[in-house]
Amino acid sequence: MKGLTGVGLGWRRPLAHFIDGRSDLGFVEVLAEHLDAKGPLPEPLVRLRERGVPVVLHGVSLGLGGAEPPSPERLARLARLAERLGAVGVSEHLAFVRAGGVESGHLLPVSRDEASLEILAENVRLAEAALPVPLALENVASLFEWPAPAFDEAGLLAGVLERTGALVLLDVANLYANAHNLGTDTRAVLEAVPRERLAYVHVAGGVREGALYHDTHAHPLPEGPLDLLEALAARVGPVPVLLERDDRYPPPEELAGELEATRGALARGVARRVGAA
Template sequence: MRGDRSGGMTGERDDGNGRTELGVGIGWRSELDLTVERLAGVDFVEAIAENLRPGDLPESLRLLRAKGVPVIPHGVSLGIGGAEPPSPGRLAHLAACAEALDAPLVSEHLAFVRGGGLEAGHLLPIPRTRESLRVVTENVRRAQDALPVPLALENVAAIFGWPDDELTEGRFLAELVERTGVRLLVDVANLYTNQVNLGLSAVAALDDLPLERLAYVHVAGGYEHQGIWHDTHTTAAPEPVLDLLTELCARAAPPGVLLEWDDEFPSDAVLAAELGRIRAAMAAGAERVR
């Protein structure tokens, strides 16, 4: 079931380049279900696939789907960046979630999460070498063949860098896209995290990325402690992250931008204000193109 179709859910729009126009959204969490249902300006949502049972979806997600709100299954444990092929069982679950939600696409992380029977317990960066690129290319193709909709891969927030890297993150992703046609989920908060913690230029990464293959964008907040940025998804996005969103929007019009908030949930008013800040940052980037 090659995942190369653009999606056909009611209310979705194809931009003519095979990309589904999504708008501005928020990460669906069970703690936020009533908030998401009643919050104005939520064009789409993303749900953690590992928390879903395709045959028994939460009532809130069923309600959102009935209202025509796109729901994207977002995986956190496939481990497509490992040396071992992705698990057929995990791929089958992602596929079932996509079918149950009539999703336009599925997203996952370009990360290492397990190997040799051991679970890392974290989304770890992969070595950006030519050999790693060959392995990941094959893993992505396996995943695409198993999914009924397109796959988008997300850049991760790294807690360390591999000493033998041969490619920048942007160039690695660009070559992976060229080889597989996979779409990109660009997390600008993760780019900011890597800039603060590893000294990797976030703007240079944007310059390298093939943004014409952009599926959507993540925005999230965190905090700095003793010179280290912690990408916690528990607070408002800092201005540097929104500045990166503006930089991205000055280069390409993203089909969608989604706010992630995973704990210490604020009021509806705070979340609505965050969506407003995202829209303002997007508009500022679009204005620079004119």
């Protein structure tokens, strides 16, 4: 996506003042569901746009992994918001969120079989055609898998890339959760996305509860996602990275520390790549 560089932060109203005072953020990401498609934009977002900070519009409710095509009304709303924000792109999840008008309330994994992949790809193509900017697809964290998958998570990503023109928002925090909970092969997923199709990367915090790891976006950023970010940068070089925080907002110094830790992991990965070359 054009203009995305460095390390960014997810824009949330409780973080608006913190973001407004930072000159080192490469970009921000705004939740589409938190904005009024017809009303005025929040003033802090207007100021960011005037400063030339790139903005990505991030959705959670499109439901590209469902059997039904994405709602034309939802797509039109995303398109309007992207234009009003001057967004450089839209990102959404490779997820199943509703069926028959019933909302799951969660980003559920897509069944990994050929029929589901074909439906997913068709839904993605419909979304691409309706949006005025590039679309990036995010892998999701899960606590379960559908029975008898025909291919792994890397295969799902590769299949979508083969069948569509979409980009990838690679969430290494979600990947870390899936590796812990489901035994996902992280290396295969990191290698499944060509650099030219990688729009940007997410990192976020989470917490272990019993045998499971929950991607909460409300806890400190652990080493696991940062290790995966470093491994990715060692393979493809520098990539735009965005830190997500959605709840239990920490003091400014702690949040700044997580941004620095993200920059450090990215720099270590790039240095490994240079050293290997």
